[in-house]
Amino acid sequence: MKHTSSTLVLSSKVFLHSFTSNGVKAPRTTGSGSQGTVIERQRKPLPQDSQKAKEKADLAECQKQFRxxxxxxxxxxxxxxxxxxxxxRLRKEGREQRRDFLLTMQKPFRFHKREEKKQERLKEEMASANKSEKTEPVCVRKPIPKAISDPRFSERLKEQEQQRKIRIHLRAQETLKASSAPIQRQEPSADRQTRSAQTSKSKMLGYLEQKLSFRPKTNAAVPDFDKLYQAFQQKAMEARERRDVTQCKPFQLRTSTLQPHHRSPENTQVAI
Structure with missing residues:
Protein backbone atom coordinates (compact mmCIF):
# COMPACT_ATOMS: atom_id res chain seq x y z
CA MET A 1 0.00 0.00 0.00
CA LYS A 2 2.80 2.39 0.83
CA HIS A 3 4.35 1.80 -2.57
CA THR A 4 1.11 2.50 -4.41
CA SER A 5 0.44 5.74 -2.48
CA SER A 6 3.90 7.08 -3.22
CA THR A 7 3.50 6.39 -6.91
CA LEU A 8 0.15 8.24 -6.96
CA VAL A 9 1.68 11.32 -5.34
CA LEU A 10 4.55 11.37 -7.78
CA SER A 11 2.23 10.95 -10.75
CA SER A 12 0.07 13.89 -9.58
CA LYS A 13 3.11 16.12 -9.17
CA VAL A 14 4.36 15.21 -12.61
CA PHE A 15 0.94 15.94 -14.10
CA LEU A 16 0.82 19.41 -12.50
CA HIS A 17 4.32 20.38 -13.60
CA SER A 18 3.77 19.11 -17.09
CA PHE A 19 1.68 22.19 -18.03
CA THR A 20 3.43 25.45 -18.80
CA SER A 21 2.32 29.00 -18.12
CA ASN A 22 0.79 29.19 -21.61
CA GLY A 23 -1.33 26.10 -20.99
CA VAL A 24 0.71 23.95 -23.36
CA LYS A 25 1.71 20.57 -22.14
CA ALA A 26 5.46 20.21 -21.92
CA PRO A 27 7.22 16.95 -22.58
CA ARG A 28 8.71 15.17 -19.67
CA THR A 29 11.42 12.67 -19.24
CA THR A 30 11.49 10.12 -16.50
CA GLY A 31 14.45 8.23 -15.45
CA SER A 32 14.95 5.43 -12.98
CA GLY A 33 17.40 6.54 -10.34
CA SER A 34 18.45 5.16 -7.01
CA GLN A 35 15.40 6.75 -5.35
CA GLY A 36 13.14 6.51 -8.48
CA THR A 37 12.60 10.28 -8.82
CA VAL A 38 11.19 11.80 -12.01
CA ILE A 39 13.22 14.64 -13.53
CA GLU A 40 11.25 17.01 -15.70
CA ARG A 41 12.86 19.34 -18.11
CA GLN A 42 11.04 22.44 -19.19
CA ARG A 43 10.59 22.73 -22.92
CA LYS A 44 12.30 25.65 -24.72
CA PRO A 45 9.89 28.34 -26.00
CA LEU A 46 8.95 28.29 -29.66
CA PRO A 47 10.46 30.92 -32.03
CA GLN A 48 7.12 32.77 -32.39
CA ASP A 49 6.67 32.97 -28.65
CA SER A 50 10.20 34.30 -28.15
CA GLN A 51 9.65 36.97 -30.88
CA LYS A 52 6.41 38.12 -29.27
CA ALA A 53 8.02 38.28 -25.85
CA LYS A 54 10.92 40.29 -27.27
CA GLU A 55 8.53 42.74 -28.98
CA LYS A 56 6.60 43.20 -25.74
CA ALA A 57 9.83 43.89 -23.85
CA ASP A 58 10.96 46.41 -26.48
CA LEU A 59 7.57 48.15 -26.41
CA ALA A 60 7.69 48.41 -22.65
CA GLU A 61 11.24 49.78 -22.85
CA CYS A 62 10.21 52.37 -25.44
CA GLN A 63 7.28 53.51 -23.34
CA LYS A 64 9.60 54.40 -20.50
CA GLN A 65 10.20 58.13 -20.16
CA PHE A 66 13.64 59.38 -19.21
CA ARG A 67 14.39 62.81 -17.89
CA ARG A 89 29.44 93.91 -25.66
CA LEU A 90 32.69 94.68 -27.50
CA ARG A 91 31.04 93.97 -30.86
CA LYS A 92 28.18 96.39 -30.11
CA GLU A 93 30.61 99.09 -28.95
CA GLY A 94 32.71 98.71 -32.10
CA ARG A 95 29.64 98.87 -34.30
CA GLU A 96 28.43 102.05 -32.58
CA GLN A 97 31.86 103.66 -32.92
CA ARG A 98 32.04 102.85 -36.65
CA ARG A 99 28.52 104.13 -37.18
CA ASP A 100 29.32 107.41 -35.41
CA PHE A 101 32.50 107.78 -37.46
CA LEU A 102 30.65 107.19 -40.72
CA LEU A 103 27.93 109.62 -39.73
CA THR A 104 30.55 112.28 -39.16
CA MET A 105 32.12 111.60 -42.58
CA GLN A 106 29.06 111.13 -44.75
CA LYS A 107 27.52 113.88 -46.84
CA PRO A 108 23.78 113.42 -46.72
CA PHE A 109 21.97 113.84 -49.99
CA ARG A 110 18.45 114.54 -48.91
CA PHE A 111 16.28 117.10 -50.62
CA HIS A 112 14.02 117.87 -47.71
CA LYS A 113 16.97 118.79 -45.48
CA ARG A 114 18.39 120.98 -48.22
CA GLU A 115 15.01 122.67 -48.69
CA GLU A 116 14.72 123.22 -44.95
CA LYS A 117 18.14 124.86 -44.85
CA LYS A 118 17.27 126.99 -47.86
CA GLN A 119 14.02 128.16 -46.22
CA GLU A 120 15.85 128.98 -42.99
CA ARG A 121 18.44 130.96 -44.96
CA LEU A 122 15.70 132.87 -46.79
CA LYS A 123 13.96 133.64 -43.52
CA GLU A 124 17.19 134.97 -42.03
CA GLU A 125 17.83 137.11 -45.12
CA MET A 126 14.30 138.49 -45.04
CA ALA A 127 14.61 139.28 -41.35
CA SER A 128 17.98 140.98 -41.86
CA ALA A 129 16.58 142.95 -44.83
CA ASN A 130 13.62 144.12 -42.77
CA LYS A 131 15.92 145.20 -39.96
CA SER A 132 18.21 147.08 -42.36
CA GLU A 133 15.23 148.85 -43.92
CA LYS A 134 14.08 149.94 -40.52
CA THR A 135 17.48 151.01 -39.20
CA GLU A 136 19.14 152.47 -42.35
CA PRO A 137 18.71 156.26 -42.55
CA VAL A 138 17.65 157.89 -45.74
CA CYS A 139 20.79 158.99 -47.59
CA VAL A 140 20.68 162.55 -48.86
CA ARG A 141 23.06 163.47 -51.65
CA LYS A 142 25.02 166.60 -51.12
CA PRO A 143 25.35 169.02 -54.00
CA ILE A 144 28.66 169.20 -55.87
CA PRO A 145 30.67 172.22 -54.76
CA LYS A 146 31.17 174.98 -57.25
CA ALA A 147 34.95 175.00 -56.81
CA ILE A 148 35.20 171.50 -58.33
CA SER A 149 33.14 172.38 -61.35
CA ASP A 150 35.30 175.48 -61.92
CA PRO A 151 37.89 174.85 -64.76
CA ARG A 152 40.58 176.78 -62.86
CA PHE A 153 40.49 174.13 -60.13
CA SER A 154 41.50 171.35 -62.56
CA GLU A 155 44.35 173.49 -63.92
CA ARG A 156 45.60 174.04 -60.39
CA LEU A 157 45.60 170.26 -59.75
CA LYS A 158 47.62 169.66 -62.91
CA GLU A 159 50.22 172.25 -61.87
CA GLN A 160 50.57 170.60 -58.45
CA GLU A 161 51.09 167.18 -60.04
CA GLN A 162 53.77 168.57 -62.37
CA GLN A 163 55.61 170.23 -59.48
CA ARG A 164 55.55 166.96 -57.52
CA LYS A 165 57.15 165.06 -60.42
CA ILE A 166 59.88 167.74 -60.76
CA ARG A 167 60.70 167.48 -57.05
CA ILE A 168 60.95 163.68 -57.26
CA HIS A 169 63.34 163.92 -60.23
CA LEU A 170 65.59 166.47 -58.49
CA ARG A 171 65.71 164.37 -55.32
CA ALA A 172 66.69 161.29 -57.31
CA GLN A 173 69.56 163.15 -59.01
CA GLU A 174 70.87 164.44 -55.68
CA THR A 175 70.83 160.96 -54.13
CA LEU A 176 72.61 159.56 -57.19
CA LYS A 177 75.41 162.15 -56.93
CA ALA A 178 75.83 161.62 -53.20
CA SER A 179 75.91 157.81 -53.46
CA SER A 180 79.18 155.85 -53.76
CA ALA A 181 80.08 152.92 -55.99
CA PRO A 182 78.98 149.48 -54.74
CA ILE A 183 81.54 147.21 -53.07
CA GLN A 184 82.98 144.76 -55.51
CA ARG A 185 82.50 141.31 -54.12
CA GLN A 186 84.74 138.39 -54.91
CA GLU A 187 83.52 136.00 -57.52
CA PRO A 188 82.61 132.59 -56.13
CA SER A 189 84.61 129.52 -57.05
CA ALA A 190 81.69 128.03 -59.00
CA ASP A 191 81.69 131.00 -61.40
CA ARG A 192 85.43 130.71 -61.88
CA GLN A 193 85.11 127.02 -62.65
CA THR A 194 82.35 127.61 -65.19
CA ARG A 195 84.42 130.30 -66.89
CA SER A 196 87.48 128.05 -67.08
CA ALA A 197 85.33 125.27 -68.51
CA GLN A 198 83.98 127.61 -71.15
CA THR A 199 87.47 128.77 -72.15
CA SER A 200 88.75 125.19 -72.46
CA LYS A 201 85.66 124.24 -74.46
CA SER A 202 86.16 127.16 -76.83
CA LYS A 203 89.80 126.11 -77.35
CA MET A 204 88.98 122.47 -78.04
CA LEU A 205 85.88 123.05 -80.18
CA GLY A 206 86.89 126.31 -81.79
CA TYR A 207 87.27 124.69 -85.22
CA LEU A 208 83.51 124.11 -85.33
CA GLU A 209 82.87 127.83 -85.32
CA GLN A 210 85.22 128.52 -88.23
CA LYS A 211 83.65 129.32 -91.56
CA LEU A 212 84.51 126.70 -94.16
CA SER A 213 85.82 127.86 -97.53
CA PHE A 214 84.78 124.71 -99.43
CA ARG A 215 81.38 125.02 -101.04
CA PRO A 216 80.19 121.93 -102.96
CA LYS A 217 78.47 122.53 -106.26
CA THR A 218 74.90 121.35 -106.44
CA ASN A 219 72.83 120.69 -109.51
CA ALA A 220 69.92 123.06 -109.29
CA ALA A 221 68.18 121.69 -112.39
CA VAL A 222 65.48 119.10 -111.67
CA PRO A 223 65.19 116.34 -114.34
CA ASP A 224 61.90 115.65 -116.08
CA PHE A 225 61.04 112.21 -114.77
CA ASP A 226 57.98 111.77 -117.00
CA LYS A 227 60.04 112.13 -120.19
CA LEU A 228 62.70 109.82 -118.83
CA TYR A 229 60.08 107.17 -118.06
CA GLN A 230 58.57 107.44 -121.54
CA ALA A 231 62.01 107.01 -123.13
CA PHE A 232 62.63 103.96 -120.96
CA GLN A 233 59.33 102.39 -122.05
CA GLN A 234 60.12 103.03 -125.73
CA LYS A 235 63.52 101.35 -125.41
CA ALA A 236 61.91 98.37 -123.69
CA MET A 237 59.38 97.97 -126.52
CA GLU A 238 62.12 98.12 -129.16
CA ALA A 239 64.15 95.48 -127.35
CA ARG A 240 61.10 93.24 -127.15
CA GLU A 241 60.44 93.56 -130.91
CA ARG A 242 64.05 92.78 -131.84
CA ARG A 243 64.17 89.61 -129.75
CA ASP A 244 64.56 86.46 -131.94
CA VAL A 245 62.08 83.73 -131.21
CA THR A 246 63.32 80.15 -131.21
CA GLN A 247 61.52 77.93 -133.72
CA CYS A 248 61.06 74.23 -133.04
CA LYS A 249 61.89 71.86 -135.92
CA PRO A 250 60.08 68.55 -136.36
CA PHE A 251 61.95 65.46 -135.22
CA GLN A 252 61.22 61.74 -134.97
CA LEU A 253 62.11 59.38 -132.15
CA ARG A 254 63.50 56.05 -133.32
CA THR A 255 63.17 54.08 -130.11
CA SER A 256 60.65 51.72 -131.71
CA THR A 257 63.23 50.64 -134.31
CA LEU A 258 65.93 49.81 -131.75
CA GLN A 259 66.78 46.20 -130.94
CA PRO A 260 65.69 44.81 -127.55
CA HIS A 261 69.25 44.57 -126.19
CA HIS A 262 69.76 48.29 -126.95
CA ARG A 263 66.70 49.41 -125.05
CA SER A 264 66.90 50.66 -121.49
CA PRO A 265 65.56 48.46 -118.64
CA GLU A 266 62.92 51.04 -117.83
CA ASN A 267 61.36 50.79 -121.30
CA THR A 268 61.38 46.99 -121.12
CA GLN A 269 59.58 47.04 -117.79
CA VAL A 270 56.94 49.42 -119.14
CA ALA A 271 56.39 47.18 -122.14
CA ILE A 272 55.93 44.14 -119.88
Missing part, protein backbone atom coordinates in the same frame (compact mmCIF):
# COMPACT_ATOMS: atom_id res chain seq x y z
CA UNK A 68 17.85 64.26 -17.66
CA UNK A 69 18.71 65.61 -14.27
CA UNK A 70 19.99 69.20 -14.27
CA UNK A 71 23.64 69.89 -13.65
CA UNK A 72 24.30 70.82 -10.04
CA UNK A 73 24.99 74.46 -9.43
CA UNK A 74 28.09 73.88 -7.35
CA UNK A 75 29.98 72.28 -10.28
CA UNK A 76 29.02 74.75 -13.07
CA UNK A 77 31.02 77.95 -13.64
CA UNK A 78 29.68 80.66 -16.00
CA UNK A 79 33.06 81.30 -17.64
CA UNK A 80 31.87 80.61 -21.19
CA UNK A 81 28.74 82.71 -20.72
CA UNK A 82 30.80 85.59 -19.37
CA UNK A 83 33.15 85.33 -22.36
CA UNK A 84 30.23 85.36 -24.82
CA UNK A 85 28.64 88.38 -23.10
CA UNK A 86 31.96 90.27 -23.18
CA UNK A 87 32.42 89.55 -26.89
CA UNK A 88 28.88 90.72 -27.63
Missing amino acids: VAPVPEHISKPLYDDLIHEQE
Whole structure:
Protein backbone atom coordinates (compact mmCIF):
# COMPACT_ATOMS: atom_id res chain seq x y z
CA MET A 1 0.00 0.00 0.00
CA LYS A 2 2.80 2.39 0.83
CA HIS A 3 4.35 1.80 -2.57
CA THR A 4 1.11 2.50 -4.41
CA SER A 5 0.44 5.74 -2.48
CA SER A 6 3.90 7.08 -3.22
CA THR A 7 3.50 6.39 -6.91
CA LEU A 8 0.15 8.24 -6.96
CA VAL A 9 1.68 11.32 -5.34
CA LEU A 10 4.55 11.37 -7.78
CA SER A 11 2.23 10.95 -10.75
CA SER A 12 0.07 13.89 -9.58
CA LYS A 13 3.11 16.12 -9.17
CA VAL A 14 4.36 15.21 -12.61
CA PHE A 15 0.94 15.94 -14.10
CA LEU A 16 0.82 19.41 -12.50
CA HIS A 17 4.32 20.38 -13.60
CA SER A 18 3.77 19.11 -17.09
CA PHE A 19 1.68 22.19 -18.03
CA THR A 20 3.43 25.45 -18.80
CA SER A 21 2.32 29.00 -18.12
CA ASN A 22 0.79 29.19 -21.61
CA GLY A 23 -1.33 26.10 -20.99
CA VAL A 24 0.71 23.95 -23.36
CA LYS A 25 1.71 20.57 -22.14
CA ALA A 26 5.46 20.21 -21.92
CA PRO A 27 7.22 16.95 -22.58
CA ARG A 28 8.71 15.17 -19.67
CA THR A 29 11.42 12.67 -19.24
CA THR A 30 11.49 10.12 -16.50
CA GLY A 31 14.45 8.23 -15.45
CA SER A 32 14.95 5.43 -12.98
CA GLY A 33 17.40 6.54 -10.34
CA SER A 34 18.45 5.16 -7.01
CA GLN A 35 15.40 6.75 -5.35
CA GLY A 36 13.14 6.51 -8.48
CA THR A 37 12.60 10.28 -8.82
CA VAL A 38 11.19 11.80 -12.01
CA ILE A 39 13.22 14.64 -13.53
CA GLU A 40 11.25 17.01 -15.70
CA ARG A 41 12.86 19.34 -18.11
CA GLN A 42 11.04 22.44 -19.19
CA ARG A 43 10.59 22.73 -22.92
CA LYS A 44 12.30 25.65 -24.72
CA PRO A 45 9.89 28.34 -26.00
CA LEU A 46 8.95 28.29 -29.66
CA PRO A 47 10.46 30.92 -32.03
CA GLN A 48 7.12 32.77 -32.39
CA ASP A 49 6.67 32.97 -28.65
CA SER A 50 10.20 34.30 -28.15
CA GLN A 51 9.65 36.97 -30.88
CA LYS A 52 6.41 38.12 -29.27
CA ALA A 53 8.02 38.28 -25.85
CA LYS A 54 10.92 40.29 -27.27
CA GLU A 55 8.53 42.74 -28.98
CA LYS A 56 6.60 43.20 -25.74
CA ALA A 57 9.83 43.89 -23.85
CA ASP A 58 10.96 46.41 -26.48
CA LEU A 59 7.57 48.15 -26.41
CA ALA A 60 7.69 48.41 -22.65
CA GLU A 61 11.24 49.78 -22.85
CA CYS A 62 10.21 52.37 -25.44
CA GLN A 63 7.28 53.51 -23.34
CA LYS A 64 9.60 54.40 -20.50
CA GLN A 65 10.20 58.13 -20.16
CA PHE A 66 13.64 59.38 -19.21
CA ARG A 67 14.39 62.81 -17.89
CA VAL A 68 17.85 64.26 -17.66
CA ALA A 69 18.71 65.61 -14.27
CA PRO A 70 19.99 69.20 -14.27
CA VAL A 71 23.64 69.89 -13.65
CA PRO A 72 24.30 70.82 -10.04
CA GLU A 73 24.99 74.46 -9.43
CA HIS A 74 28.09 73.88 -7.35
CA ILE A 75 29.98 72.28 -10.28
CA SER A 76 29.02 74.75 -13.07
CA LYS A 77 31.02 77.95 -13.64
CA PRO A 78 29.68 80.66 -16.00
CA LEU A 79 33.06 81.30 -17.64
CA TYR A 80 31.87 80.61 -21.19
CA ASP A 81 28.74 82.71 -20.72
CA ASP A 82 30.80 85.59 -19.37
CA LEU A 83 33.15 85.33 -22.36
CA ILE A 84 30.23 85.36 -24.82
CA HIS A 85 28.64 88.38 -23.10
CA GLU A 86 31.96 90.27 -23.18
CA GLN A 87 32.42 89.55 -26.89
CA GLU A 88 28.88 90.72 -27.63
CA ARG A 89 29.44 93.91 -25.66
CA LEU A 90 32.69 94.68 -27.50
CA ARG A 91 31.04 93.97 -30.86
CA LYS A 92 28.18 96.39 -30.11
CA GLU A 93 30.61 99.09 -28.95
CA GLY A 94 32.71 98.71 -32.10
CA ARG A 95 29.64 98.87 -34.30
CA GLU A 96 28.43 102.05 -32.58
CA GLN A 97 31.86 103.66 -32.92
CA ARG A 98 32.04 102.85 -36.65
CA ARG A 99 28.52 104.13 -37.18
CA ASP A 100 29.32 107.41 -35.41
CA PHE A 101 32.50 107.78 -37.46
CA LEU A 102 30.65 107.19 -40.72
CA LEU A 103 27.93 109.62 -39.73
CA THR A 104 30.55 112.28 -39.16
CA MET A 105 32.12 111.60 -42.58
CA GLN A 106 29.06 111.13 -44.75
CA LYS A 107 27.52 113.88 -46.84
CA PRO A 108 23.78 113.42 -46.72
CA PHE A 109 21.97 113.84 -49.99
CA ARG A 110 18.45 114.54 -48.91
CA PHE A 111 16.28 117.10 -50.62
CA HIS A 112 14.02 117.87 -47.71
CA LYS A 113 16.97 118.79 -45.48
CA ARG A 114 18.39 120.98 -48.22
CA GLU A 115 15.01 122.67 -48.69
CA GLU A 116 14.72 123.22 -44.95
CA LYS A 117 18.14 124.86 -44.85
CA LYS A 118 17.27 126.99 -47.86
CA GLN A 119 14.02 128.16 -46.22
CA GLU A 120 15.85 128.98 -42.99
CA ARG A 121 18.44 130.96 -44.96
CA LEU A 122 15.70 132.87 -46.79
CA LYS A 123 13.96 133.64 -43.52
CA GLU A 124 17.19 134.97 -42.03
CA GLU A 125 17.83 137.11 -45.12
CA MET A 126 14.30 138.49 -45.04
CA ALA A 127 14.61 139.28 -41.35
CA SER A 128 17.98 140.98 -41.86
CA ALA A 129 16.58 142.95 -44.83
CA ASN A 130 13.62 144.12 -42.77
CA LYS A 131 15.92 145.20 -39.96
CA SER A 132 18.21 147.08 -42.36
CA GLU A 133 15.23 148.85 -43.92
CA LYS A 134 14.08 149.94 -40.52
CA THR A 135 17.48 151.01 -39.20
CA GLU A 136 19.14 152.47 -42.35
CA PRO A 137 18.71 156.26 -42.55
CA VAL A 138 17.65 157.89 -45.74
CA CYS A 139 20.79 158.99 -47.59
CA VAL A 140 20.68 162.55 -48.86
CA ARG A 141 23.06 163.47 -51.65
CA LYS A 142 25.02 166.60 -51.12
CA PRO A 143 25.35 169.02 -54.00
CA ILE A 144 28.66 169.20 -55.87
CA PRO A 145 30.67 172.22 -54.76
CA LYS A 146 31.17 174.98 -57.25
CA ALA A 147 34.95 175.00 -56.81
CA ILE A 148 35.20 171.50 -58.33
CA SER A 149 33.14 172.38 -61.35
CA ASP A 150 35.30 175.48 -61.92
CA PRO A 151 37.89 174.85 -64.76
CA ARG A 152 40.58 176.78 -62.86
CA PHE A 153 40.49 174.13 -60.13
CA SER A 154 41.50 171.35 -62.56
CA GLU A 155 44.35 173.49 -63.92
CA ARG A 156 45.60 174.04 -60.39
CA LEU A 157 45.60 170.26 -59.75
CA LYS A 158 47.62 169.66 -62.91
CA GLU A 159 50.22 172.25 -61.87
CA GLN A 160 50.57 170.60 -58.45
CA GLU A 161 51.09 167.18 -60.04
CA GLN A 162 53.77 168.57 -62.37
CA GLN A 163 55.61 170.23 -59.48
CA ARG A 164 55.55 166.96 -57.52
CA LYS A 165 57.15 165.06 -60.42
CA ILE A 166 59.88 167.74 -60.76
CA ARG A 167 60.70 167.48 -57.05
CA ILE A 168 60.95 163.68 -57.26
CA HIS A 169 63.34 163.92 -60.23
CA LEU A 170 65.59 166.47 -58.49
CA ARG A 171 65.71 164.37 -55.32
CA ALA A 172 66.69 161.29 -57.31
CA GLN A 173 69.56 163.15 -59.01
CA GLU A 174 70.87 164.44 -55.68
CA THR A 175 70.83 160.96 -54.13
CA LEU A 176 72.61 159.56 -57.19
CA LYS A 177 75.41 162.15 -56.93
CA ALA A 178 75.83 161.62 -53.20
CA SER A 179 75.91 157.81 -53.46
CA SER A 180 79.18 155.85 -53.76
CA ALA A 181 80.08 152.92 -55.99
CA PRO A 182 78.98 149.48 -54.74
CA ILE A 183 81.54 147.21 -53.07
CA GLN A 184 82.98 144.76 -55.51
CA ARG A 185 82.50 141.31 -54.12
CA GLN A 186 84.74 138.39 -54.91
CA GLU A 187 83.52 136.00 -57.52
CA PRO A 188 82.61 132.59 -56.13
CA SER A 189 84.61 129.52 -57.05
CA ALA A 190 81.69 128.03 -59.00
CA ASP A 191 81.69 131.00 -61.40
CA ARG A 192 85.43 130.71 -61.88
CA GLN A 193 85.11 127.02 -62.65
CA THR A 194 82.35 127.61 -65.19
CA ARG A 195 84.42 130.30 -66.89
CA SER A 196 87.48 128.05 -67.08
CA ALA A 197 85.33 125.27 -68.51
CA GLN A 198 83.98 127.61 -71.15
CA THR A 199 87.47 128.77 -72.15
CA SER A 200 88.75 125.19 -72.46
CA LYS A 201 85.66 124.24 -74.46
CA SER A 202 86.16 127.16 -76.83
CA LYS A 203 89.80 126.11 -77.35
CA MET A 204 88.98 122.47 -78.04
CA LEU A 205 85.88 123.05 -80.18
CA GLY A 206 86.89 126.31 -81.79
CA TYR A 207 87.27 124.69 -85.22
CA LEU A 208 83.51 124.11 -85.33
CA GLU A 209 82.87 127.83 -85.32
CA GLN A 210 85.22 128.52 -88.23
CA LYS A 211 83.65 129.32 -91.56
CA LEU A 212 84.51 126.70 -94.16
CA SER A 213 85.82 127.86 -97.53
CA PHE A 214 84.78 124.71 -99.43
CA ARG A 215 81.38 125.02 -101.04
CA PRO A 216 80.19 121.93 -102.96
CA LYS A 217 78.47 122.53 -106.26
CA THR A 218 74.90 121.35 -106.44
CA ASN A 219 72.83 120.69 -109.51
CA ALA A 220 69.92 123.06 -109.29
CA ALA A 221 68.18 121.69 -112.39
CA VAL A 222 65.48 119.10 -111.67
CA PRO A 223 65.19 116.34 -114.34
CA ASP A 224 61.90 115.65 -116.08
CA PHE A 225 61.04 112.21 -114.77
CA ASP A 226 57.98 111.77 -117.00
CA LYS A 227 60.04 112.13 -120.19
CA LEU A 228 62.70 109.82 -118.83
CA TYR A 229 60.08 107.17 -118.06
CA GLN A 230 58.57 107.44 -121.54
CA ALA A 231 62.01 107.01 -123.13
CA PHE A 232 62.63 103.96 -120.96
CA GLN A 233 59.33 102.39 -122.05
CA GLN A 234 60.12 103.03 -125.73
CA LYS A 235 63.52 101.35 -125.41
CA ALA A 236 61.91 98.37 -123.69
CA MET A 237 59.38 97.97 -126.52
CA GLU A 238 62.12 98.12 -129.16
CA ALA A 239 64.15 95.48 -127.35
CA ARG A 240 61.10 93.24 -127.15
CA GLU A 241 60.44 93.56 -130.91
CA ARG A 242 64.05 92.78 -131.84
CA ARG A 243 64.17 89.61 -129.75
CA ASP A 244 64.56 86.46 -131.94
CA VAL A 245 62.08 83.73 -131.21
CA THR A 246 63.32 80.15 -131.21
CA GLN A 247 61.52 77.93 -133.72
CA CYS A 248 61.06 74.23 -133.04
CA LYS A 249 61.89 71.86 -135.92
CA PRO A 250 60.08 68.55 -136.36
CA PHE A 251 61.95 65.46 -135.22
CA GLN A 252 61.22 61.74 -134.97
CA LEU A 253 62.11 59.38 -132.15
CA ARG A 254 63.50 56.05 -133.32
CA THR A 255 63.17 54.08 -130.11
CA SER A 256 60.65 51.72 -131.71
CA THR A 257 63.23 50.64 -134.31
CA LEU A 258 65.93 49.81 -131.75
CA GLN A 259 66.78 46.20 -130.94
CA PRO A 260 65.69 44.81 -127.55
CA HIS A 261 69.25 44.57 -126.19
CA HIS A 262 69.76 48.29 -126.95
CA ARG A 263 66.70 49.41 -125.05
CA SER A 264 66.90 50.66 -121.49
CA PRO A 265 65.56 48.46 -118.64
CA GLU A 266 62.92 51.04 -117.83
CA ASN A 267 61.36 50.79 -121.30
CA THR A 268 61.38 46.99 -121.12
CA GLN A 269 59.58 47.04 -117.79
CA VAL A 270 56.94 49.42 -119.14
CA ALA A 271 56.39 47.18 -122.14
CA ILE A 272 55.93 44.14 -119.88
